[in-house]
Amino acid sequence: MLKQLLSPLPLLLILLSHHSAALAQSPTQAPAAQPPVAQPPVQPALSSPPQPLVAPGPTASGPPNITDILIKARHFDTFVRLLMSTQMDSFITKKLNDSSQSLTIFAPDDNAFANLKAGSLNSYNDQKKIQLIKFHMISSFLSVPSGFQTASNPMSTEAGSNIDYPLNVTTTGNIVNVTSGVVNTTIVATVYTDNQLAVYKVDRVLLPLFFFQSHSPAPAPSKPAGKKAPAALAPSVSTASDDGDAGSSVRPSGANRMVHRSLTAVSIAGSLIAVLCL
DSSP: OHHHHHTTHHHHHHHHHHHHHHHHHSOOOOOOOOOOOOOOOOOOOOOOOOOBSSOOOSOOSSOOOHHHHHHHHOSOHHHHHHHHHTTHHHHHHHHHTSTTOOEEEEEEOHHHHHTSOTTTTTTSOHHHHHHHHHTTEESSOOOTTHHHHTOOSSBOBTTBOTTTSOBEEEEETTEEEEEOSSOEEEEEEEEEEOSSEEEEEESSOOOOGGGGSOOOOOOOOOOOOOOOOOOOOOOOOOOOOTTOOGGGOOOOOHHHHHHHHHHHHHHHHHHHHHHHHO
8 A cells, every 4th residue: 555655756756857847947937028118297286365364254245244255264463453543444344445556565474564673563653654555555456466467667656756655566376476675575375356355465564665765855835925015104393403503404305495486585585576666
């Protein structure tokens, strides 16, 4: 029985040795290298336009309320107080009440005002504060970035002429940079937009160049030249001292001379008459 089980073993050993030799003589061929597949070029990711912090609500009666928008967006407390103390919030509401009018407002946040020189804002009188706010307002609706890409520099603001109050903008992709000639800043977020009003958050207060220029005071208006009053003619009176001193006499006036001449003529005529009567 054991002999029958062991008899196939030499045959298996012979087959295994032949199979190993065959494998050594004909190695497995490596698969042919495939050419690399061309990958499409990776497009640089463009930053998306800033999303509004406050979405326009349902259409209500009247224009949007700028202070409500900023309070809801949060971190604009200083700007809100400035708008209300100067009554510029009412100015904006009145302007937007006309559907043909539109505004773009750059809104500095609380950190922007905190970065101002200490006491500078409190040193401004009301008129200067109003000009500061108006310098952050453009009298048209500008979207990000297309509206600013087509804008002409220097831009005009509600503060006045773009010569006295120039404001320049540049765009890089969806990034909008704003400069006043004194301060450079960037639009960091869209606070609100509804195709009539656009409010953009900026991280610095835009100080106008006009605030830092020396201005000579306006000359005082000249008074119109009035007519001079004619000098009063004082009557000339002939006075003589009681002792007949000629030095104390005043030269007679024209009327007195005529009277004197008349008396002299009468005296001469009387003398002639007396002579003729003799």
